[in-house]
Amino acid sequence: MSEPAPRIATQTLPLAERLERLKPSAIREIHNLADRLKLENPGKSVIALHFGEPDLGTPPFIVEAGVAALRNGAVFYENNSGRNDLKAELARYFRERYDLRLTEDNFLITCGGVQAICLSMLGLLAPGDEMINVTPAWPNFTGAAELAGATVHDLPLTFDGAERRYFLDFSALEALAQRCRNLRVVVVNTPSNPTGWVMQGHEKQRILDFCRERGAYLVGDEMYDRIVFDGADQPSFLQMREAGERLVLINGFSKTYAMTGWRLGYLIAEPQLAQRLAQMQEYVTSCAPSMAQVAAITALREGEPFIAESLARYRNLRDIVVERLAAIPGSEFANPGGGFYAFFRHPATEDSVRFCRELLRSAGVVLAPGRAFGGGGEGWVRICFAQRPEILDEAMNRLTQFVSGKI
Numbered sequence: 001m002s003e004p005a006p007r008i009a010t011q012t013l014p015l016a017e018r019l020e021r022l023k024p025s026a027i028r029e030i031h032n033l034a035d036r037l038k039l040e041n042p043g044k045s046v047i048a049l050h051f052g053e054p055d056l057g058t059p060p061f062i063v064e065a066g067v068a069a070l071r072n073g074a075v076f077y078e079n080n081s082g083r084n085d086l087k088a089e090l091a092r093y094f095r096e097r098y099d100l101r102l103t104e105d106n107f108l109i110t111c112g113g114v115q116a117i118c119l120s121m122l123g124l125l126a127p128g129d130e131m132i133n134v135t136p137a138w139p140n141f142t143g144a145a146e147l148a149g150a151t152v153h154d155l156p157l158t159f160d161g162a163e164r165r166y167f168l169d170f171s172a173l174e175a176l177a178q179r180c181r182n183l184r185v186v187v188v189n190t191p192s193n194p195t196g197w198v199m200q201g202h203e204k205q206r207i208l209d210f211c212r213e214r215g216a217y218l219v220g221d222e223m224y225d226r227i228v229f230d231g232a233d234q235p236s237f238l239q240m241r242e243a244g245e246r247l248v249l250i251n252g253f254s255k256t257y258a259m260t261g262w263r264l265g266y267l268i269a270e271p272q273l274a275q276r277l278a279q280m281q282e283y284v285t286s287c288a289p290s291m292a293q294v295a296a297i298t299a300l301r302e303g304e305p306f307i308a309e310s311l312a313r314y315r316n317l318r319d320i321v322v323e324r325l326a327a328i329p330g331s332e333f334a335n336p337g338g339g340f341y342a343f344f345r346h347p348a349t350e351d352s353v354r355f356c357r358e359l360l361r362s363a364g365v366v367l368a369p370g371r372a373f374g375g376g377g378e379g380w381v382r383i384c385f386a387q388r389p390e391i392l393d394e395a396m397n398r399l400t401q402f403v404s405g406k407i
């Protein structure tokens with residue numbers, strides 16, 4: 001009789017260190033709790049405002065373009081860096097919007113901004129490198145940098161409660177950079193998820209100069225550049241770049257065109273860098289989805305009325321949240337200048353994860369705990385207000401009652 005094949009206890013095999021170091025997401029934890037609660041109490045009303053996506057879904061003119069693309073054969077692999085016709089259309093869009101002269105070679109089309117960020121970090125950062133992340137920030141910047149083996153230093157924005165705004169303290173940035181031995185990347189997301197902070201043009205210029213002087217890359221995430229409420233749009237980092245600039249710009253279709261599930265984003269960099277980063281695409285997903293790329297051309301060509309409508313809608317929703325938060329005694333927040341998030345604190349939110357768990361159990365509202373957003377995030381909670389006004393209103397009723405101890 002032959003010996004039985006040895007069983008491999010996979011769970012005891014050591015995993016790569018990069019995987020061991022990954023921390024679980026606090027937002028995902030709340031999400032899973034909400035799922036469990038709904039399963040156990042099928043009748044319970046749960047309002048989910050913890051994820052960051054537009055509630056209404058992709059507008060029909062883009063959906064139709066995607067369906068037509070499938071019918072017309074957009075079902076094959078594409079170039080690693082994306083379809084040429086999409087990149088040409090993006091170059092046209094950036095010329096008209098920002099007066100920029102970009103070529104197709106400046107673009108790398110990716111599976112969402114998530115992948116653009118991940119490829120940037122894997123391409124720019126190695127173990128031992130350091131990154132400064134302006135926080136509170138969407139968790140993927142840190143997650144991707146840590147996957148690359150780098151060390152991340154958070155630079156919390158300063159909150160001015162009287163003015164209800166955030167600002168970046170450049171002397172704190174300077175001091176933090178001085179403590180870094182191998183600073184390679186600085187990340188700024190503006191308009192910001194989760195704070196709604198919008199960096200002004202002169203500040204963008206200053207941080208770009210700062211990176212240039214230190215030979216560091218600036219990774220600028222302008223995913224919400226079409227959702228800016230007050231005053232003029234700010235210039236893009238791209239308009240300030242010099243030849244050979246160490247700048248990677250992240251953007252995508254998810255938020256502007258309500259296309260989160262299509263998984264389509266892009267990065268913009270100097271051609272040499274964009275094309276080098278595209279090489280990694282071969283081994284990750286090989287390309288972004290073909291039909292989504294074709295539909296995105298229609299989004300860029302015909303999307304301006306939709307963008308204008310969405311902005312008016314988000315502005316109204318932002319006003320509802322601001323008014324309702326202001327009416328809660330003890331609450332503090334900055335007026336969101338862009339994006340579709342409000343970030344607030346209250347004596348009850350000191351432990352943000354506990355607060356979100358209890359709010360969910362007692363009031364059936366799911367919010368994102370600030371702890372997930374790095375330095376300056378704990379003690380705060382994020383609301384995504386891209387939601388129908390009556391639902392948002394009901395969520396704010398429940399939140400108000402919960403923090404005042406009525407439910």
Ligand SMILES: Cc1ncc(COP(=O)(O)O)c(C=O)c1O
Binds near residue numbers: 223
């Ligand atoms: C600041 C920021 N950047 C990038 C993304 C990535 O979006 P997607 O991968 O859907 O393009 C998000 C999504 O929440 C975001 O908030």
